[in-house]
Amino acid sequence: MTFLLTRLNKKINVMNKILLIIQREYLSRVRKKSFILMTLLTPLIVGCFYGLLIYFSIQGASSTNNKIAVVSENKTLTEKLASTKNTSYVYVNKSLAEMKSNLGKDGFDYILYLPEFSLDAPAGIQLLGTKQAGLAMNSKVVDDVENTIRIQKLKESGIAQEDLDKLKSSVNIDNKKIDETGKEQDSSAGATTIIGSAAGILMFMFILIYGIQVMRGVIEEKTSRIIEVMISSVKPFQLMMGKIIGIALVGLTQFVLWILLSATISTVAVKVFVNKNDIPQSAVSTLKAKVGSSIEKQVTDDGPIAYVQKSIANLDLTKIIMVFLFFFIGGYLFYSALYAAIGSAVDSETETQQFIMPVMMPLTLGYVLSLSVVTNDPYGTIAFWLSMIPFTSPIAMMVRLPYGVPDWQLALSMALLVIGFIGTVWIASRIYRVGILMYGKKTSFKEMLKWFTYKN
Amino acid sequence: MLNVNNIVKQYATHLALDDVSLSVEQGKIFGLLGPNGAGKTSLIRIITQITAPDSGEVIFNGQRLNASHISQIGYLPEERGLYKKMEIGEQVLYLARLKGMSSAEATKKVRYWFEKLEMGSWWNKKVEDLSKGMQQKVQFVATVLHEPELIILDEPFSGFDPVNADIIKNEILELNKKGATFIFSTHRMESVEELCDSIALIHHSKKILDGTVAEIKEKYRNNTYWVEYDGEYNLEQAAGIFKVVQKDELKDITKLKVQLEEGKTANQLLSALLPIVNIHRLDEVIPTMNDIFIDQVKQKN
Numbered sequence: 001m002t003f004l005l006t007r008l009n010k011k012i013n014v015m016n017k018i019l020l021i022i023q024r025e026y027l028s029r030v031r032k033k034s035f036i037l038m039t040l041l042t043p044l045i046v047g048c049f050y051g052l053l054i055y056f057s058i059q060g061a062s063s064t065n066n067k068i069a070v071v072s073e074n075k076t077l078t079e080k081l082a083s084t085k086n087t088s089y090v091y092v093n094k095s096l097a098e099m100k101s102n103l104g105k106d107g108f109d110y111i112l113y114l115p116e117f118s119l120d121a122p123a124g125i126q127l128l129g130t131k132q133a134g135l136a137m138n139s140k141v142v143d144d145v146e147n148t149i150r151i152q153k154l155k156e157s158g159i160a161q162e163d164l165d166k167l168k169s170s171v172n173i174d175n176k177k178i179d180e181t182g183k184e185q186d187s188s189a190g191a192t193t194i195i196g197s198a199a200g201i202l203m204f205m206f207i208l209i210y211g212i213q214v215m216r217g218v219i220e221e222k223t224s225r226i227i228e229v230m231i232s233s234v235k236p237f238q239l240m241m242g243k244i245i246g247i248a249l250v251g252l253t254q255f256v257l258w259i260l261l262s263a264t265i266s267t268v269a270v271k272v273f274v275n276k277n278d279i280p281q282s283a284v285s286t287l288k289a290k291v292g293s294s295i296e297k298q299v300t301d302d303g304p305i306a307y308v309q310k311s312i313a314n315l316d317l318t319k320i321i322m323v324f325l326f327f328f329i330g331g332y333l334f335y336s337a338l339y340a341a342i343g344s345a346v347d348s349e350t351e352t353q354q355f356i357m358p359v360m361m362p363l364t365l366g367y368v369l370s371l372s373v374v375t376n377d378p379y380g381t382i383a384f385w386l387s388m389i390p391f392t393s394p395i396a397m398m399v400r401l402p403y404g405v406p407d408w409q410l411a412l413s414m415a416l417l418v419i420g421f422i423g424t425v426w427i428a429s430r431i432y433r434v435g436i437l438m439y440g441k442k443t444s445f446k447e448m449l450k451w452f453t454y455k456n
Numbered sequence: 457m458l459n460v461n462n463i464v465k466q467y468a469t470h471l472a473l474d475d476v477s478l479s480v481e482q483g484k485i486f487g488l489l490g491p492n493g494a495g496k497t498s499l500i501r502i503i504t505q506i507t508a509p510d511s512g513e514v515i516f517n518g519q520r521l522n523a524s525h526i527s528q529i530g531y532l533p534e535e536r537g538l539y540k541k542m543e544i545g546e547q548v549l550y551l552a553r554l555k556g557m558s559s560a561e562a563t564k565k566v567r568y569w570f571e572k573l574e575m576g577s578w579w580n581k582k583v584e585d586l587s588k589g590m591q592q593k594v595q596f597v598a599t600v601l602h603e604p605e606l607i608i609l610d611e612p613f614s615g616f617d618p619v620n621a622d623i624i625k626n627e628i629l630e631l632n633k634k635g636a637t638f639i640f641s642t643h644r645m646e647s648v649e650e651l652c653d654s655i656a657l658i659h660h661s662k663k664i665l666d667g668t669v670a671e672i673k674e675k676y677r678n679n680t681y682w683v684e685y686d687g688e689y690n691l692e693q694a695a696g697i698f699k700v701v702q703k704d705e706l707k708d709i710t711k712l713k714v715q716l717e718e719g720k721t722a723n724q725l726l727s728a729l730l731p732i733v734n735i736h737r738l739d740e741v742i743p744t745m746n747d748i749f750i751d752q753v754k755q756k757n
Contacts, residue, residue: 013523013556020553028542225537229598232504232531233554437506439535450468 017234021242022249025217029250039257046258047265051272066137068127069108071096073116080148081112087140104130112141119153192402193375199324199398202255204367206328207335207394210251211359214336215352217243218343218436227436236433241425244336248329255328259321323401323410330417331394334424335363341428344435345443345451355445366392370399378403388413390420427452457482457637458503458606463512465498472498473509474661480606480639480654485632487652487669488641489745491753494658496641497534500608503639504531516606527556530604534611534641536595538583545570545579548598555602562601569597573623588615596624600631607631610641625651645746657749659756669745676748679716680741681725684709687733697728709736 029035070091072078081089089112092099099111110129117123127133127141154164218240221227230239342355366386374383378400386396387405393413397405434451435443458480465473473495480486490496501507503514505526514521516528539547545566552562570576573593583591592615600607612628613621628651632638640652648655649669656666665672680701686708691700697720702713710733716725722738729735743751 016556017554020550024542024550028539220539224540225533225535226539227537228506228533228535229531229537229551229595230554231506232529232533233526233551437501 014235014238018238018242018245021234021239022246025243025246026249029213029247030253035250035254039254040261043258043261043265046262047268050262050266051268066109067107068110068112068141069099069106070112070114071099072114074114075116076119076152077114077145077148080152081144082148084144087137087144089144100128103128110137110141112145114145119149119156122149195320195402196375196378196399197371199320199401200367200370200395203324203328203331203395203398204363206251206255207331207363208360210247210332211335211339213247213250214244215339215343216349217247218340218432219346219349219352222344222346222436222439223348231436236436237429240337240340240429240432244333244340244425247336248332251328251332252325255325320401324398326414327394327397327417330390330414330421333421334390334394334417335359337421337424337428341431341435341448344432345438345448347439351442362391363395366395370396374399384409388416390417393417430454457517458639459515460499460503461513461515463499463502463509463514465495465502465507465509467498471661473502475512476658476661476663477512478656478663478666480637483632483635483637484653485628485638485640485651487648487655488639488658489643489645489648489655489749490658491643495661496658497610499658500531500610500639500641504529504608527602528605530555530599530602530607532595532599532607532609532612534614536592536615538591538595538598540584541582543580543582544575544586544594547583548594548601551598552601555604557602565601565603566597569601573597573627589617589620592616593620593624596627600627600636604636606637606639608639608641611644612640612642613644613647643749645744645749648745655745657752659753664756665748665752672745672748673742676743676751677740678743679720681714681716681722682737682739682741683712683714683725683729684736684738685712685729685733686710686736689729689733693732694728698725713741 066087068087068089070081070089071094072091079091081091083089090108096111096113099106099108103111110127110133113124113126113128115124122145125145127138133141151164155161221230221239234242338359342352342359345355346352369382369386370392373380374386374396377383383396383400386392387400387409393416397410397413401410430452431448434454435448441447460476460478463473463476464471476495476499488496488499498507502509503521505521505523516525519525542550548566548569549559549562552565553559557565570579575590575593575597578586578590578594583594586594596612599609607628609628612624616624625647628638638651640648642648652669654666654668655672657664667675681698689710694700694714696717698714698716700712700714704711714725716722722740726735726738
């Protein structure tokens with residue numbers, strides 16, 4: 001009985017010490033000016049950016065209306081170019097030289113010059129303007145002219161106008177994903193890619209930033225020589241875990257604050273930038289979305305932002321955030337233990353380079369492949385393995401998640417990550433306990449391997 | 457209270473401690489001496505449970521050393537260190553709590569010590585804003601705050617100015633009087649003679665000498681005396697009683713450093729001199745710990 005009590009007491013004692021260390025590591029970082037500044041400024045920048053983006057896309061959609069004067073010497077194409085929403089074609093009965101001299105004063109933005117050519121080999125078409133036509137503008141005009149020529153050619157080959165009209169069809173693909181229960185879900189490749197990539201980038205940043213903070217913390221304890229005092233009070237493992245967990249909490253605090261602040265700021269920003277008079281798409285579409293699915297198609301027609309917003313609404317955000325938190329903690333533990341081992345092996349930050357490389361490589365590789373291969377083929381073999389191997393799974397799985405990942409894969413990946421971080425924490429703690437007491441020695445990988453095999 | 461039994465510690469390429477045994481008595485001040493790199497720090501790290509010995513054992517108050525003893529040991533390492541960006545008060549509190557003190561108890565103690573050592577205004581200062589001497593003081597407080605039974609000080613006076621060194625010395629003596637046992641690790645012998653009751657000398661990973669300071673000095677006496685007199689004394693008459701090691705002739709006074717022959721006493725030395733010259737002074741030359749230290753280390757080399 002007394003034996004059990006002393007064991008229990010010891011356990012409580014150990015926990016208390018780890019808690020104390022966590023508390024110090026957490027508070028000393030959260031109170032830092034740089035942390036407060038970063039936490040407040042980042043969402044402000046993101047929020048304003050988001051607000052501006054919406055503002056400009058709304059403004060952009062309604063204001064860039066180009067008026068193009070068409071000088072046509074081509075009989076077959078006269079009065080055939082049809083104006084569209086943002087581009088209006090006006091056929092003028094003036095010569096090119098005449099128009100050129102008046103350009104900018106007569107209310108036209110561009111002159112489209114169509115010389116006489118055979119429809120089989122159109123050549124010599126010019127688009128003139130006081131300013132260089134943008135890429136989008138240029139391809140729009142090219143499309144319009146090509147289209148007109150094609151219709152003209154079809155007519156020449158004897159197809160009647162009515163038949164041509166019948167040929168026209170408006171195609172709009174509704175992306176629907178069918179889950180295991182057979183339920184259909186609206187999805188959008190665009191939105192999932194955005195969410196997935198954003199989560200992947202965030203994961204990469206978090207692991208990198210906070211992993212390096214762990215390393216710095218260890219080096220700081222070593223160079224300030226407090227380590228010997230600490231280790232005479234607590235076990236190296238407790239100190240390492242306390243530090244890792246404390247910094248993880250700093251990361252989570254920042255993450256949660258970012259989400260809350262970004263949401264608040266972007267809502268405010270949208271309200272500020274978008275005044276009621278030009279509420280065109282987004283507001284209307286939200287309204288429509290509320291009215292019912294029957295008009296959904298029109299909603300998607302209304303504008304890209306509304307479309308993305310709607311798709312985001314259809315993603316299971318709670319699940320994504322929960323999984324994100326799990327993979328963040330898992331991935332962070334996995335890597336930060338390695339960073340702690342590196343920090344323990346060196347005397348100053350300048351010496352860390354050779355050790356950081358091998359840790360950074362899989363992380364960076366995972367990041368790059370996730371944003372290229374995985375987004376292109378989220379269900380492929382490479383994507384599968386990247387999201388299973390603990391070195392890359394935190395990022396790859398986050399990128400894959402919005403596309404939908406079978407539950408067994410998610411569970412397997414999580415389990416592997418847990419095994420992975422227990423492994424790295426164990427390896428790191430063995431290197432750490434020796435490394436922190438080594439001074440003035442240039443450490444090599446061989447040396448670290450030797451430390452690993454040391455008895456206590 | 458502390459018994460170190462046959463400790464061996466092997467690092468990758470060198471043997472840091474080779475079968476070292478020593479024993480520290482309750483309430484005494486024990487000096488752990490040795491040149492740099494002798495193995496003092498390795499031994500201290502084993503006693504403070506920073507590392508474990510390859511073989512041998514440490515007995516603390518009759519129990520094999522274990523984690524429950526951490527709170528009963530205070531350790532001031534030679535390489536002093538504190539968190540540079542952390543406030544002093546908070547930092548000492550943190551270190552005390554890691555030793556197992558409750559928050560309230562630790563706060564009370566920190567206040568007491570800060571008051572006592574006139575550090576009251578430092579509470580909210582950061583370590584990096586303090587002078588080196590001030591940092592040493594903070595570190596000393598952090599070492600003794602949790603009232604450990606055994607306090608291990610590695611080069612305790614390095615970095616202190618004479619005034620503060622004196623303050624710290626008095627604190628050590630006071631704590632000792634209250635019952636704390638001390639282990640001093642140092643290679644500065646003056647402080648050893650002043651403070652230590654017993655010592656152990658470690659050289660090249662081995663213990664080469666130990667015992668109480670009095671015993672050791674007794675052992676290293678070699679019947680050498682300084683005699684001062686005026687008058688003429690023919691040294692040839694001294695044959696069989698003593699031989700002259702060193703002779704300084706001043707204006708009126710002659711100073712002799714003499715070594716008695718086997719079995720002779722100081723009385724016989726005096727009897728030989730008294731009838732002939734006027735004696736001014738007779739001193740026994742007792743070797744300082746410094747002499748013994750140097751002598752021993754040289755012998756072993």
